Amino acid sequence: MSVQQATLFPVSASMMPCSRRxxxxxxxxxxxxxxxxxxxxxxxxxxxxxxxxxxxNPS
Structure with a gap:
């Protein structure tokens, strides 16, 4: 995992709902x-x- 990804954790929170679906x-x-x-x-x-x-965590 890159440092950039680690700082964005949890990434799923920033994903669009359509991406999660x-x-x-x-x-x-x-x-x-x-x-x-x-x-x-x-x-x-x-x-x-x-x-x-x-x-x-969607927040």
Whole structure:
């Protein structure tokens, strides 16, 4: 993880709601893996996991 990403933690809070919905849908449909989503959105796998399982902090 880069220093820039670390300073933006939690990244999911800054993601647009449409991005979070797309992540959940694509993962549920089996279109893409959690690791692939993390790479695509330039975040860690734990961030994607929190989004998929509804544990992100939207504030």
């Amino acid at each position: 797309s992540i959940r849908r694509r993962y549920a449909d089996g279109e893409v893996s959690l690791a692939d989503l993390a790479t695509e959105y330039s975040v860690g796998p734990s961030t994607i996991h929190r989004i998929i399982h509804g544990q992100e």
